[in-house]
Amino acid sequence: MLDKTQGFFVVAQTPFDETAAVDLESIDTLVDFYIKHGADGFTVLGVSGEAGKLTQDEGLHVAARYIQRAQGRPVVVGVSNPSLAQLTDLSARVMDLGAAGVMIAPAGGIQTDEELHGYFADVFRRNTGIPTVLQDFPFASKVAMSVPSILKLVETRAEIQLIKEEDLPCLNKISRLREGGGRRVAILTGNNAMYLPLELGRGADGPMAGFSYPEMLSEVYRLHRAGKVDEADDVFDLYLPLLRYEAMGFWGVSARKEMMRRRGAIRSATMRMPGPKLSTADLQELDRLSARLQKKLAERGG
Amino acid sequence: MLDKTQGFFVVAQTPFDETAAVDLESIDTLVDFYIKHGADGFTVLGVSGEAGKLTQDEGLHVAARYIQRAQGRPVVVGVSNPSLAQLTDLSARVMDLGAAGVMIAPAGGIQTDEELHGYFADVFRRNTGIPTVLQDFPFASKVAMSVPSILKLVETRAEIQLIKEEDLPCLNKISRLREGGGRRVAILTGNNAMYLPLELGRGADGPMAGFSYPEMLSEVYRLHRAGKVDEADDVFDLYLPLLRYEAMGFWGVSARKEMMRRRGAIRSATMRMPGPKLSTADLQELDRLSARLQKKLAERGG
Amino acid sequence: MLDKTQGFFVVAQTPFDETAAVDLESIDTLVDFYIKHGADGFTVLGVSGEAGKLTQDEGLHVAARYIQRAQGRPVVVGVSNPSLAQLTDLSARVMDLGAAGVMIAPAGGIQTDEELHGYFADVFRRNTGIPTVLQDFPFASKVAMSVPSILKLVETRAEIQLIKEEDLPCLNKISRLREGGGRRVAILTGNNAMYLPLELGRGADGPMAGFSYPEMLSEVYRLHRAGKVDEADDVFDLYLPLLRYEAMGFWGVSARKEMMRRRGAIRSATMRMPGPKLSTADLQELDRLSARLQKKLAERGG
Amino acid sequence: MLDKTQGFFVVAQTPFDETAAVDLESIDTLVDFYIKHGADGFTVLGVSGEAGKLTQDEGLHVAARYIQRAQGRPVVVGVSNPSLAQLTDLSARVMDLGAAGVMIAPAGGIQTDEELHGYFADVFRRNTGIPTVLQDFPFASKVAMSVPSILKLVETRAEIQLIKEEDLPCLNKISRLREGGGRRVAILTGNNAMYLPLELGRGADGPMAGFSYPEMLSEVYRLHRAGKVDEADDVFDLYLPLLRYEAMGFWGVSARKEMMRRRGAIRSATMRMPGPKLSTADLQELDRLSARLQKKLAERGG
Helix, strand or coil, X not given: CHHHCCCCEEXXXXXXXXXXXXXXXXXXHHHHHHHXXXXXXXXECXXXXXXXXXCHHHHHHHHHHHHHHCCCCCEEEECCCCCHHHHHHHHHHHHXXXXXXXXXXXXXXXXXXXXXXXXXXXXXXXXXXXXXXXXXXXXXXXXXXXXXXXXXHHHHCCCEEEEEECCCCCHHHHHHHHHCCCCCCEEEECHHHCCHHHHHHCCCCEEEECCCCHHHHXXXXXXXXXXXXXXXXXXXXHHHHHHHHCCCHHHHHHHXXXXXXXXXXXXXXXXXXXXXXXXXXXXHHHHHHHHHHHHHHHHHHC | CHHXXXXXXXXXXXXXXXXXXXXXHHHHHHHHHHHHCCCCEEEECCHHHCHHHCCHHHHHHHHHHHHHHCCCCCEEEECCCCCHHHHHHHHHHHHHHCCCEEEECCCCCCCCXXXXXXXXXXXXXXXXXXCEEEEECHHXXXXXXXXXXXXXXXXXXXXXXXXXXXXXXXXXXXHHHHHCCCCCCEEEECHHHCCHHHHHHCCCCCEEECCCCHHHHHHHHHHHHCCCHHHHHHHHHHHHHHHHHCCCHHHHHHHHHHHHHHCCCCCCCCCCCCCCCCCHHHHHHHHHHHHHHHHHHHHHHC | CHHHCCCCEEECCCCEXXXXXECHHHHHHHHHHHHHCCCCEEEECCHHHCHHHCCHHHHHXXXXXXXXXXXXXXXXXECCCCCHHHHHHHHHHXXXXXXXXXXXXXXXXXXXXXXXXXXXXXXXXHCCCCCEEEEECHHHXXXXXXXXXXXXXXXXXXXXXXXXXXXXXXXXXXXXXXXXXXCCCEEEECHHHCCHHHHHHCCCCCEEEXXXXXXXXXXXXXXXXCCCHHHHHHHHHHHHHHHHHCCCHHHHHHHHHHHHHHCCCCCCCXXXXXXXXXXXXXXXXXXXXXXXXXXXXXXXXX | CHXXXXXXXXXXXXXXXXXXXXXXXXXXXXXXXXXXXXXXXXXXXCHHHCHHHCCHHHHHHHHHHHHHHCCCCCEEEECCCCCHHHHHHHHHHHHHHCXXXXXXXXXXXXXXXXXXXXXHHXXXXXXXXXXXXXXXXXXXXXXXXXXXXXXXXXXXXXXXXXXXXXXXXXXXXXXXXXXXXXXXXXXXXXXXXXXXXXXXXXXXXXEEECCCCHHHHHHHHHHHHXXXXXXXXXXXXXXXXXXXXXXXXXXXXXXXXXXXXXXXXXXXXXXXXXXXXXXXXXXXHHHHHHHHHHHHHHHHHC
């Protein structure tokens, strides 16, 4: 069950080939790469997975391929959609494919707590029983949810088993969610992992984020769980300069894909239009950040 | 007390002279014009009063002049401000001048009910005891308030004595507010009076709106109170073509000022920059709408 | 060709049965109703057609049924979508079905003219040659387009053949578009036709709007074209009280469906969730507005 | 002249005492602290200076005190205001006090390039000749400006002498502004300095940002100018864990004030309401981040 989740869910990319067609074969290598570097589960068709640029059929094919290759690890599929009919239609289909659950952020335009609760009542009237990750990501969804509202949603809807908490700032929000009592759900954190060690200190159950060095997210999580808080910080700080580079919205996603291409995880770093295209200056910055990281890793290793 | 309000509060213009300086003398003629046409009270420094284009000193002078000339009728002063310090500073000053109360819409950026209630807790920590009109005008404030939220504010803060209800659509919202129980506050309605007879049918206590023929708002209100519902509709419908013209945002305010200049209420129709300037086509439309209205009024009179 | 359009395009409803399933048979009676009352063309899957509540397959079935029944009249299909892939996919499919063109509003999130032009470059890279209605409806799309931007889009993309102008206020915007020179495209106007006679006076080529009495839109258009400007206003003013009732967002659409059900155009007034449900008070208001309209029509007729 | 600026402008805090009154004496110690740690100039009454929580008089007193104590270094005053009258009124007053210029972000609600240019035409009609920092901070202003728009503003208004560039992502935007040709203006960068070394590599003239260790911003700037790019990165990376903590919006500002209190720069870390109040967990995180930083600094020093 998702509410017992402890570990690292990787927010997975959607690989495209040079012609911007979905590259299903690269999904296989990418899944293997993620697993090799410590992923305990997958979140596909999220914002940084470029879900918003796929047709419905493409989205289904991507989800199916991830599920197929995941070696039994849970795959959560993002289904947020301004159309409730499309959201519930897609939910049913991916559950049929074997997804562990769906991830939903409230639809744009919701402005009050009353509308928020009405929205999820509508969602679960059709999505009854489907394990759900509630995504609290107001930067992208444009909908804010207060701690009391989230706790009320958790209390009233058993489907909500996990919260992806990526409001900003998020630290005290995590503390308040944990102190809120009631049914315990898992809390994983996003925001490109920029605050991961601190979030773990506040009671988060792990990261749900993407990074071109997923082994860092995995290692920081495991060190922290083992009580090695300083070692966790040391590892995190090594990667922070690159991490913050990849946190620059879709430009960061583009950089992340390029880094993963260099590491052999995917064949092409192509982003589908509309999206950024890395400039020469961007690539040179990645060269430098990458070289500096390698040097620090070598020093640590030695 | 504002919570016993029954009647017509006019949303008052701020007159400027040809050089865009505040025209204090025109406030005197304008107040007389409003009173002659049935105004029971005044709301000054609202959105359509161009409050957002005044310095703080100018705003105080405008409010003072209205209060001075109002012949004892209550004057409510709009004090909404992104800065809480400025809001409370202005509130204290206009109460000293003799205002009947202040009107407050929640500050932009508020996104959850928790933030909304926190905001008003902050407001009333300083504005303790000041009679307050809660303005529910999400189109301008960018903050939505649900019926339960408004009722909770009313219950917890005795300062709130009147609700200016101008959400869209507003009819069922008025019904729900009236059915909500609890302490009774007055409800006046805005939205340029486009739905006035219906709103009165739902339990509103009168209009708080502006129109170049304020006698219509007054008459519709009085007929409705007297149970002459059809007559109220007949009067309203006569003016509706012009009313909806004046409902076009700041363009409508500009048209309204021009009509009031023609009627002798103010000396100049100037809007302060940044704001619209009527074109020849606009003026010709006003000519036609005005002529058609006069014709219908003559037919009714005869 | 759409750029020669002169006349009345009705913004068409999507009928649902009591279970909220799409009622394809009611589309047939509805099309006949629209044609009988003067529709020269159809706009389907727009905002008030509840397109946002349909699955992709449902949308295609609705569009196909409209095209089939339209007796050769042009059918424009709304394809706006946050996903460019879905927008272009749907465009290709409805053109295959025989649509006269597609209607597109810019995707949410666009904030500068540069992004706007980049967006449409991306759109037309795939939608090359597809006749397009550019919808200028910032209230719903959350994207504003200035007159110079619209004119530049028209100049650079021959696909844009018609502008649905429903910014608010819109009168001077229509004038400026007409005075802008360059290639002439058709301009039809929306905003629930609240400003129709004035818009025709500014150079609009007709309404693209919905109303439960489509014969009014048709008659006002035809009278205006015939130079009978006062008669056009007289007809318009008769219906204005009901028209402004139906202009209350989705609540107005719900009222419109109820009125059309009463007139026999559709079997059920059901709105799909999430959406408003008319209260007893709403229905009573419709009774009164309807009775008053019938009385006025009878007086005019006699 | 501001357009020749090269160096570090510190975005300055507004100190409050325990009762939330402005603490003018702490401004003196704070200015001395900033200068001691390398500040070449000051930006006061910005977003993180809590300008939005001051009355107009308080703002003037804060600006005056900074100017008085600045030892001749330039002080730029933030004057952005939804009311154009208040913006220009405040501009005139602070220039009289000896400010080097004013900083302006476009007012909320501007949606098109045409509106943007109209807005600044209105601004400079009154602010003619006042040296101006154009703040490109869409996260706070809610107004996006494209590179062509900014370049056009620079070309048409000689008053604009400096751009505070803090859009996200900003790296390619800085490159494009530099490549844009035309009159050269200074570019300083904000965003809490999270991308400072990269921004300097793109052609920025220095940071305009706040941090509890301003000596880092100063040192990174000076090393970079001296061509010691790797050393600049080394210094920056040391502080990055704390820097990103202080980048958490107003929560970060609160942490920054606490750190500066600990360093003796101000007497109290009070934020004026509405604003965050640090929790025990927050303070413990600052303890750890601070201790880790001191350890690294000691290691480097040794």
